[in-house]
Amino acid sequence: MRKLHLKNENYQYLEASFKEWLDILGYAESTVYNLPNHIRELLYYLEQNNINHIKQLDNQIIKEYYNCLKLRSNDRKGGALSNGSLNKHLQALYKFTDYLRQNGRIILPKLTIDWEQDDTGTIETLTPQEVKLLYKATRYYPRNVKHAKPEYFFEAIALRDCAILTIFYGCGLRRNEGYHLQVNDINFDRQILHVRKGKANKERFVPINKMNLNYLEEYVYDGRPILIKDKTESAFFIGERGKQLMAQSIAIRLKILQQRTDDIVLQEKNVRLHVLRHSIATHLLANGMPLENISRFLGHTSLESTQIYTHLIAQQDENL
Structure with missing residues (x-):
């Protein structure tokens, strides 16, 4: 500097x-x-x-x-x-x-300076097919093997891992937003997820489609009660020891799912929680959702932050 x-x-x-x-x-x-x-x-x-x-x-x-x-x-x-x-x-x-x-100091039109292409390469995203493989991998838990835990415990883990994909891909949450998520932040009747403290302390409401709602309901009502030890625990994600799943552990679970797939290309990608967020943004844009709606969905403070996905879509089209 x-x-x-x-x-x-x-x-x-x-x-x-x-x-x-x-x-x-x-x-x-x-x-x-x-x-x-x-x-x-x-x-x-x-x-x-x-x-x-x-x-x-x-x-x-x-x-x-x-x-x-x-x-x-x-x-x-x-x-x-x-x-x-x-x-x-x-x-x-x-x-x-x-x-x-x-602050009313000066009213300027929105800037129209394009972002520079990142020297480290393009933003990593997954294809819809690769996301499906990750969901499929949640069902690959141990069966017919003697473990200290019964099979229904691993079924609960599978439901939780499916919920991880749903929160970070299906709902597009940031890592910290997902980690701080509470059970009561999801209104199943209204099909809305409440992000109480997003980036820059901003809250937002994220709509949940029917398929994602089913995944979350299965975890909350069938999987989470098996994992949790203290019934007063309000954290959404629960670990194998019955307490809140730490942010690093959530990221590790995603890596485990990645390695469970039999897709070599997917296994070699640098799959992180934020890659799921990038992926849902590009998929929504490719399917015709207006940029303004995607910006609200992601909780961006300005439309400029979302416009990077239009450049990413254009780059992908050029490579076809």
């Missing part, structure tokens, strides 16, 4: 206020630290170009600044900034303009 010093007191205040805004919204500590540092570069650019009041800022100036950013060197590694670094600056720009709008 470049060590830039702002002389404009109004810009100093804006940077501090933006940081406080991110903190109040509940963003991660690293985000609260890094995004204002990126915005300091924008404010420094304004100073150097005699743009001394934030109300003079417009989208054209932001685009000119971003083009300069793409040309400047990486202070630590040399060469140009990586696409990943540029995307972090873009994230800061999109959030900063949101901050300016919401």
Whole structure:
């Protein structure tokens, strides 16, 4: 990060206020630290170009600044900034303009700067067929073998693993959202899942289709009561020891399902919980769901965060 010093007191205040805004919204500590540092570069650019009041800022100036950013060197590694670094600056720009709008400081049209293709490769997703293989793998539990636990215990584990796929794929929850999920957060009558504390402390309601509702009902009413020891436990996911299943253990269960499949291509993929979320987003978009609906479904704070899936669909089409 470049060590830039702002002389404009109004810009100093804006940077501090933006940081406080991110903190109040509940963003991660690293985000609260890094995004204002990126915005300091924008404010420094304004100073150097005699743009001394934030109300003079417009989208054209932001685009000119971003083009300069793409040309400047990486202070630590040399060469140009990586696409990943540029995307972090873009994230800061999109959030900063949101901050300016919401605080009434300046009303800017939505930015239309495309995200850079990630240097590490495209976003990993699964095909619908691969997702079906994971669901099928939940039924591959030990049978006709002497274990310390009876067969119905492993049947309960299978129902729980199926519920894991349903929450993170079928409902598109983030890892922490799924980990903190409570039994009472699912309203089976209304077919709605309540995410009480999503990213940036935002809550949302996620619709559940009939098939996914059946999977969740089977776990809650048939599987979970077998696993749980303390009847007062409110956590949705229960582990083999009868207590809340930890986030890392949920991720491990997904890896186990992946290895149970007989699909070599699937087994070689880096399947993570967030890959399930990416997958449902691309599948919904490919099936014609409007981008705005997918954005609400995922709990994105802005439509720009969802637009990455349109680029992903386009890349997949080009590879066909």
